[in-house]
Amino acid sequence: MKPLTNQELNLIKKASSEFAGKILAKAIEVAGSDHFSPEYEKAVKKAYELDFFHLTIPESAGGIGAGLRAFCSVLENISIVDTSLAAIILTTVSALEIPVALGMDIYRNENVKEIASVSDFLMAFPLFLDPVEFEVPLTARKKGNGYVLSGNLENLVLGNCANKAVVPALIRNDSNFYYFIVDLTANSTHKKIVKGLGILSCPICDIRFVDSPAELCSSPNGGITDFSLISSKYSVALCAMQNGLMKGALKDALDYTKRRYQGGRPIIHWSEVKKILSDMALNIKLSDMLINQCCSVYENNLSEFDICSASAFIKTCEMACRVTSDGIRVMGGVGYMEDFHQEKRFRDARHLMVAFGPLQAKKIGFLENFVTKSAIYNQKEG
Amino acid sequence: MRLSNKNKKYVSEDFLLEFEDITSSFRATKSQPATIVKEAREVVCIARKFKDEIIRPSVEMIDKAASEDPEFLPWDFVKKANEWGLYTLFIPMPFGGGGYNFSCVNFFLEELGTGCLAMANLVGVHYLGYTMLTSSWNLKLINQISREIVENEQKGKLCLMSVAMTEPDAGTDAQNIELMNNGNLGCIAKKVPGGYSITGTKIFVSNGHLSQWHVVHAYTNPEKASENTVMLLVKNDSKGFSLGKKEKKMGQKGCPASELVFSDCYVPDELVCIDNTQIASLKKRPSEVNEQIFAYIWGASRASVGIFGVAAARSAYEEALKFSIDTSFKEKLLIHQEWCQSLLAQMFINTSVARAACFEATQANAQHGLWKILNFKTFYYIMRYTPKKIVEKICTWICEKTISTKLCRKITFDYHKDYEVDRVDGWGSMVKVAGTDAGMKNCQLALELMGSVGVRKDRGLEKIVRDTRLLQIYEGTNEINRLNIFKRFLQRHCPETETFSMKNL
Numbered sequence: 019m020k021p022l023t024n025q026e027l028n029l030i031k032k033a034s035s036e037f038a039g040k041i042l043a044k045a046i047e048v049a050g051s052d053h054f055s056p057e058y059e060k061a062v063k064k065a066y067e068l069d070f071f072h073l074t075i076p077e078s079a080g081g082i083g084a085g086l087r088a089f090c091s092v093l094e095n096i097s098i099v100d101t102s103l104a105a106i107i108l109t110t111v112s113a114l115e116i117p118v119a120l121g122m123d124i125y126r127n128e129n130v131k132e133i134a135s136v137s138d139f140l141m142a143f144p145l146f147l148d149p150v151e152f153e154v155p156l157t158a159r160k161k162g163n164g165y166v167l168s169g170n171l172e173n174l175v176l177g178n179c180a181n182k183a184v185v186p187a188l189i190r191n192d193s194n195f196y197y198f199i200v201d202l203t204a205n206s207t208h209k210k211i212v213k214g215l216g217i218l219s220c221p222i223c224d225i226r227f228v229d230s231p232a233e234l235c236s237s238p239n240g241g242i243t244d245f246s247l248i249s250s251k252y253s254v255a256l257c258a259m260q261n262g263l264m265k266g267a268l269k270d271a272l273d274y275t276k277r278r279y280q281g282g283r284p285i286i287h288w289s290e291v292k293k294i295l296s297d298m299a300l301n302i303k304l305s306d307m308l309i310n311q312c313c314s315v316y317e318n319n320l321s322e323f324d325i326c327s328a329s330a331f332i333k334t335c336e337m338a339c340r341v342t343s344d345g346i347r348v349m350g351g352v353g354y355m356e357d358f359h360q361e362k363r364f365r366d367a368r369h370l371m372v373a374f375g376p377l378q379a380k381k382i383g384f385l386e387n388f389v390t391k392s393a394i395y396n397q398k399e400g
Numbered sequence: 401m402r403l404s405n406k407n408k409k410y411v412s413e414d415f416l417l418e419f420e421d422i423t424s425s426f427r428a429t430k431s432q433p434a435t436i437v438k439e440a441r442e443v444v445c446i447a448r449k450f451k452d453e454i455i456r457p458s459v460e461m462i463d464k465a466a467s468e469d470p471e472f473l474p475w476d477f478v479k480k481a482n483e484w485g486l487y488t489l490f491i492p493m494p495f496g497g498g499g500y501n502f503s504c505v506n507f508f509l510e511e512l513g514t515g516c517l518a519m520a521n522l523v524g525v526h527y528l529g530y531t532m533l534t535s536s537w538n539l540k541l542i543n544q545i546s547r548e549i550v551e552n553e554q555k556g557k558l559c560l561m562s563v564a565m566t567e568p569d570a571g572t573d574a575q576n577i578e579l580m581n582n583g584n585l586g587c588i589a590k591k592v593p594g595g596y597s598i599t600g601t602k603i604f605v606s607n608g609h610l611s612q613w614h615v616v617h618a619y620t621n622p623e624k625a626s627e628n629t630v631m632l633l634v635k636n637d638s639k640g641f642s643l644g645k646k647e648k649k650m651g652q653k654g655c656p657a658s659e660l661v662f663s664d665c666y667v668p669d670e671l672v673c674i675d676n677t678q679i680a681s682l683k684k685r686p687s688e689v690n691e692q693i694f695a696y697i698w699g700a701s702r703a704s705v706g707i708f709g710v711a712a713a714r715s716a717y718e719e720a721l722k723f724s725i726d727t728s729f730k731e732k733l734l735i736h737q738e739w740c741q742s743l744l745a746q747m748f749i750n751t752s753v754a755r756a757a758c759f760e761a762t763q764a765n766a767q768h769g770l771w772k773i774l775n776f777k778t779f780y781y782i783m784r785y786t787p788k789k790i791v792e793k794i795c796t797w798i799c800e801k802t803i804s805t806k807l808c809r810k811i812t813f814d815y816h817k818d819y820e821v822d823r824v825d826g827w828g829s830m831v832k833v834a835g836t837d838a839g840m841k842n843c844q845l846a847l848e849l850m851g852s853v854g855v856r857k858d859r860g861l862e863k864i865v866r867d868t869r870l871l872q873i874y875e876g877t878n879e880i881n882r883l884n885i886f887k888r889f890l891q892r893h894c895p896e897t898e899t900f901s902m903k904n905l
Contacts, residue, residue: 146852151729173852215855215862280572281900282582290879339844346869350571350877351604351657354650354870361650364869368847369855376851379729382739 021317022088030073030084034092037068038099051100051362052218054179062106062136070096070107071139074251079118086251087313090258094309097262098269101366102219104259106140109175109220112252113141113184116197116244117235142176142183142202148249148375149186150242151383154195156187156227158234165189166229167200177202177223178209186241187232196236197244206230216362216369249374250324253331254312256373260338261305263363263370267345268298270360274349285348294344301337308334322391328384335377338367421823421889424763431767432503433780440504443489447511454480455515462519463863466653470646474654478522478610482558486523488550491530492774493783494795495546501780502700502771506707506762510755513711514718517867518654520708525606525655528701529561532615535693535770536631536673537808543799545613545633562611564602564634564660571604572880574617575698577691578900580625587662589618589630595668596630596675601644601661604874608658609643612636615673616660626687631673640665651866681806683814692813692821696770698876698884699824702832703761705875709835710755712868716842717747719861723850734849743849747842754831754838761827768820826888829881836871836878843868 022030042061049055065071073089075081089111093104133139156169167187174183181203186195200207208226236244272295275286285291308330315326342363346353353360371377420427458477465472481487490505491497500508505527512520530549534542545561552559565574573583587600598618608614614634621628634641644659672678674693676686684692721744724734734740766775773779783791798804843865847854854861872878887899 146855148851153728173856213857215857215865279569279584281579290883294879343840343869347872347877347879351566351873354873356648356650361869365650365866368844368865371847372851372855376854377848378739378743378845379851382729 022084026084027088027091030088031091031095033068034070034095037065037070038096042096042099042103046100051102052356054219054221058103058219059136061103062140063133065096065103065107066133066136066139071110074111075114075118079121079123081118086254086316090255090309090313093255094258094262094265097259098266100219101259101263101363101370102217104262105145105217105220105370106176108252108255108259109143109145110139110141110180111255112145112248113143113182115248115251116237117184117199119247120235120237122199122235137179137181140176140180142174142180142185144171144173144185145175145374146173146372147171147186148245148379149195150245151375151379154186154188154241156185158187158189158196158198158232159229160189161229161231165198165232165234167198167227167232168229170224170226172224173212173214173222174225175220175222177221177225178211179221183225184235185232186245195241196234197241198232199235200227200230200232204230214369216365216367245374246324250327251316253327253374254309254316256370257305257309257312257327257330257334259370260334260367261302261309263367264298264302264305264338264341267342267360267363268295268302270358271295271298271345271348274352278349291348294348298341298344301341305334305337325384325388325391328380328387332377332380332384335367335371339371342367417819421819421826422760424767424823424827425760428763428767431777432763432775433501433777433784435784436501436503436775436780439500440507443500443504443508444511446484446486446489447508450481450484450486451512451515454484455512455519459516459519459863460858462516462654470648473609473656474519474522475610477519477654478558478560479556481523482553483556485553487526487560488553490527491546491549493788494791495543496550496792497546499783501766501774503762503766503775506704506758509704510707510711510714513708514715516654517708517712517864517871518652520711521606521652521655522610524704524708525562526560526611528606528697528704529563529611529613529615531700531770532563532631532697533561533633533673535696537805537812538673538678539799539805539808540802541633541671541673543796558610558612560607560611561613561615562605562607562658564605564608564614564616566602566604568601568603572877575694575876576880576900577626577687577694580629581623583622583625585619585622585625587616587618588622589620589632589667591620592666595666596632596672598632598634598640598662598665598667601659603644603657603659604647605658605660606655606874608660609646609656614660616662618662620676626690627685628676629686629690630675631693632667633671633673634660634662634665634667635671638665638667650869651863652870678805679809679813682809689813692816695821695825699761699769699828700765700771702828702875702881703758703765705871706754706761706828706831706833706835707758709832709837709839709868709871710751710758712839712864712871713747713751713754713835713842715864716839716846716861716868717744717751719854719859719864720744720747720842720846720849723846723853727853740849743845747845750838750842754835757834758831761831764823764827769824822888826885829876829884829888832875833878833881833885836868839868839871 041064045057045061049057069082070092072081073084077083096104155171156167158165158167183200183202184197187198188195206228207230209223212222212224275291276284278285312326312330315323345360346364462474489498489500493499509524549559567586569584573579589596589598616632616634618630619625619628640663642661644661647657679689724740727734846861853859883899891897
């Protein structure tokens, strides 16, 4: 995939920034950001019409092939206003990654006007599950030309508003797991809506499959390779979302500290407050650099991309948790209130941190990959 | 063991002062009445039973109801707490209360807090109001209100207290003497015949909508507020008083943060806790008296917020422990893996160290704070072993005498040592920061360990995370508390330094 020119990238950034500032912000103003409202659904549909769901999908598969960097900048701009929509886009795109790579024809950017509801284009995916290190709860059994899935899967993102999902399952007598496309509209699926800490406008549910028809959509190497591919690539997108959260937090913090008086002066003049704002800005700059580096490594197809994205994700999440907490800190009691957006960012940053598995588990798993990829640690003696 | 003459040359008064700053717990072993430990055991057992039978079964329901219904108030819960006698447990026995020593309140609050911080606050904030009332040393009013709380409880009626200090344009400014005069304080008390008329608004008043008495700080001259503060008691049915909105908070949703609106609200002199006319005979200036009152109140209340932080740290650790015992990673239970054991140990350390610091603050309060007279062994054992009716009668007789209030104020404000105020207030700030930071650290570690389980509403940890964040904000933000620690313990090394000063900007 050829990287975009700066001009093309800037156009995409501008489009996403305007969309977030006008359309998404309006949807939240009207109906709030604590549930998936009809107004929010309209914003999701608009995002689809603007091709935000097609950025990483190759042109040959019906996307626009803009690449990871463009995708990251769109998710970042959206997350400055609200992360839930970015999570919805990320989930769908993650779900499509392997089927599209296998050439399966399940996503075409055609007949946008014929789309009746968001269910027509959204794809559900267990964004918070690490099926490599933790138990895969679903099993698949051959039936006719396809498979049927059984079991209980928790935290299926978009499970109650997408028509299809891509989920991992174990095949009997096989130690590896594989990904399957499953129809969520079948009678054999039973859903229970789940509420969580953050990203409240991104619907999540627990789902029970009872011999639900499914189609295999894993690469020949199996689910472990597929998951590695998805998590490496979209961990960078998650970094961009966390960065958007941080930038939104700093913007609101700066606005507030210039207006709020204590001790007869705007609180931005208090050196302790300046120090906190400075820490926030430093973290944002570092995060910008990490995302930029990861995108460059990806565009140059370097073998160390997975350790770059893993390390960027771990550090950006830690920074985002600190910065969003500091965003509340500088605003005092007001920062804790639901009327302002800081508390939502605090919750969203912590919710995104658990994507693709717990952070502590990622830290443990990082070392092996790092040593393998880094020549200096692999030199033989003698 | 007496210090030998040859070693007396090593004694430095300055160093001894610093040594005593950090050894209240150690020194308490000789000065504290022995049966206080028994009292602590009792209140912990009461709290644990209340947590298991009342708090735990209703945590989820109350959080959900408060999220979905803006008008929801946890009346059922506060009535239950009243039935169990929780609102009079720590009211001193001479005033008709349960008489448990205030040194035990933090053990009690930690136990309640591990059930739910919001519900623990529904009990704790009542004692904040009570502490604020007692800091005025208006014995007649303290006796009157104490008896009203006790009598109402016996009749099954509620009589809770709240504290109204923060204003829309003055948060930190309302709580620090150095900042008040430059602040934008708007709650004005105008002297009228027979009392005061208050006009203004107070916000973020915990329990405001559930309380019957509100301890209000208002100002006769907001431009010199530090010298012109009035502490008054306002009852719910007062003319000119109304309850405003409830804030929509991220967490601790079960405990309302209320707006109180005063519109020419008349408060008779009998309900004025303390004002400049009452302290005219003292040597200290009104601003020095107000500073000392704040120091005592914050010294006690911040230690309690610190213990809420310990409760949060403990709850997060317990959730992480349960998760580790039930969950496999790389085909082995987490609890069997060293890195997880180490993480859990770190969470345990955070909790235990913060708790130890809180006990030091508790002892600093017990020996040097508002309630120190209750810890003098003679007084303690007289109250414990004299029949309650006799003590109450004597107490009421003493409290009715104006000379008693004047004498207590004279001793408290004119004869109290600066180092005692430093110790109480400084330790209050220290454990507020340490405890609440420990709570947030453990919440973060638990989320990092538990992944998607930790962020689900139905699994417990996400509520602890939301509730804990507020602890770093109320009772003075942690930033203000750090500056206060500098003022109380470090400024003495460079006396020309000022704190909370424009010169430091």
